[in-house]
Amino acid sequence: MKKAIYAGTFDPIHKGHIDVIERAAKMFDKVIVVLAINSKKIHLFTEDERLEMTRESLKHLSNVEVIFYSGLIAKLSIHEKAVALIRGLRTVTDFEYEMQIALMNRKISDVPTIFMMPHERYSYLTSSIIRELSRYNENVSDFVTDFVNQKLIEKNKN
Numbered sequence: 686m687k688k689a690i691y692a693g694t695f696d697p698i699h700k701g702h703i704d705v706i707e708r709a710a711k712m713f714d715k716v717i718v719v720l721a722i723n724s725k726k727i728h729l730f731t732e733d734e735r736l737e738m739t740r741e742s743l744k745h746l747s748n749v750e751v752i753f754y755s756g757l758i759a760k761l762s763i764h765e766k767a768v769a770l771i772r773g774l775r776t777v778t779d780f781e782y783e784m785q786i787a788l789m790n791r792k793i794s795d796v797p798t799i800f801m802m803p804h805e806r807y808s809y810l811t812s813s814i815i816r817e818l819s820r821y822n823e824n825v826s827d828f829v830t831d832f833v834n835q836k837l838i839e840k841n842k843n
Contacts, residue, residue: 689799691771692719692758696728697833698739699815701807705773708801710746717765718743718751721758729816729840741832759793770798775808 689709695702695718709716720735730738732753740751754761762770770790772783780800787798802808807828815825819837826834 686714688715688767689713689769690717690767692721695739698742701803701810704803705801716749720753738833742830759790762794762796774800
């Protein structure tokens with residue numbers, strides 16, 4: 686079974702993420718979507734909320750599993766016997782950062798990284814932008830699933 690790992694904070698998951706995951710699910714027998722910790726980020730949603738939103742957003746994909754993992758993704762790739770790590774690229778700016786991560790991951794696990802670009806209609810999306818728009822009660826329903834949109838509305842009422 687050929688497994689791939691796609692990691693991110695998914696705070697929240699958006700249609701750009703989903704687009705990449707849907708295409709990866711066609712390429713691999715199993716895609717493990719990992720909610721990872723990024724110590725540099727302050728999250729709007731808790732781990733449990735992010736897990737719920739991500740699982741709900743991907744439930745239509747039978748070969749996708751969503752997990753939470755607090756360690757190095759390269760180490761997880763060894764444990765899971767993954768054949769690839771998937772990283773999303775939106776812009777040239779993303780490439781430098783993602784290339785550094787890919788090279789470090791290869792140093793640790795020797796698992797290759799595959800860069801995938803979302804459909805161009807999602808190339809400008811980031812979870813940060815979606816959180817910010819939502820904070821100001823802007824409609825983000827074009828960017829996220831209905832379930833995630835509802836969670837954003839609820840979160841911003843508090």
